[in-house]
Amino acid sequence: MELRDIEIFLTLAEELHFGRTAERLHLTQARVSQSIKKQERRFGAALFNRTNRYVQLTEFGEQLRTDLVPGYRLIQHSVSHALARGQGLTGMLRVGFSTVWCGRLVLEAADAFQAEHPNCQVEIREVPLHDRFGALRAGQRDIQLTELPGEESDIVNGPVFFSHPRALVVPAGHRLAAEKTVSLEDLAGQPLIPLSGPPQYFADYHFPSHTPSGRPIARGPSAMVWEDAMNLVLAGRGVFPASAEAATYYARPGLAFVPFRDAPPVEYGLFWLADGESPKVQAFIKTLVEKLSATESQSRRAAGP
Structure with a gap:
């Protein structure tokens, strides 16, 4: 036969x-x-x-x-x-992520990827905020889904997967906590908690030193991880800009997430080394795109007409 x-x-x-x-x-x-x-x-x-x-x-x-x-x-x-x-779809594919929503998509895509490519295993690790590209450059990650911008000559910035409105995290008793929205100009009135570690262009985008009108924004103590930033806000040491989506996952007593009405969105995209674009990486990107599209379609159907 x-x-x-x-x-x-x-x-x-x-x-x-x-x-x-x-x-x-x-x-x-x-x-x-x-x-x-x-x-x-x-x-x-x-x-x-x-x-x-x-x-x-x-x-x-x-x-x-x-x-x-x-x-x-x-x-x-x-x-x-x-x-x-x-x-080239064998061995190990090492994927990094930041934030819960990025991690959830990566996990779902990893399951689908391994089902389609059983000879390739996927290792998933969180990317620290203070060292966004260290593991990528050290060869400990092949690709990652993390915050933009990423203006690095040796790193490819792939498609954007999430774009969320921005919010200001303040203590629940803060004068801005009762507002429906805040403005970038409101940052001139209180110390801003920055992240330590990211390059200057990233800090300028997410933690500006001046308002759009040119008023200086004071600096509070810096934080290396999300938890440190939230603890500093709770202690009244400053305010912290974040994705409004964070309120869904990180809300806690004593904190208020107030939407910005004039700030650019927080975007999350894919990054990989310019000389590290392998068949495994491209296949995983395809799976991520398909998984996100399916998730968005399900959300639209659940929302109804």
Whole structure:
């Protein structure tokens, strides 16, 4: 038996329906029927009992299926492994993320990626805010989904996945906590808690030193991680700009997230080394895009018209 005929026979033995078998294998029903008849002539025995109402394996067909399945599965595994090796889709893919929403998408994409590419494992690690590209440059990450901007000559900035309105995190008793929205000009009145570690262009974008009108913005104590920043806000040491989405995941007593009405959004995109664009990286990007699209479609359907 040729490999294609074995595939047709085993699929029909599973489906017990010529139409579904043809659809699954992207063949015509006539091609499926011809293959089965050819094998029955060769063996001199019927493989299936079939009428207009049902299709059933004969005793001879049952035994043939039992004998063929182990070898066919071994062939499938060998071909799949060879394809993965040829395409560079083996080994370990190391993915970084920041924030809960980035991590959730990465985890969902990793499950789908490993199901499609079983010879490639995915390792997921959080990216520290104070050292956004250190692990990428050290070869400890292949790709990451983190905050923009990322103006680095040796790093590729890929597609944007999330774009969220910005909010100002203030103590619950702060005078701005009762406002419906705040303005960038309001930052002139209180110390701003910056993150230590990121490059200057990142700090200028997220933690400006002046308001749009040119008024200076005072600096509070710096923080290296999110938790430190929130503790400093709770202690009344300053205010902190963040994604408004953070209120969904990080709200706690004593904190208020007040939306900005005039600040640019907080965006999150993919980054990878310019010389590290491998088939694994490109395949994972494709999976991420597909997973995000599916998630957004589900959200739209749930929201209704």
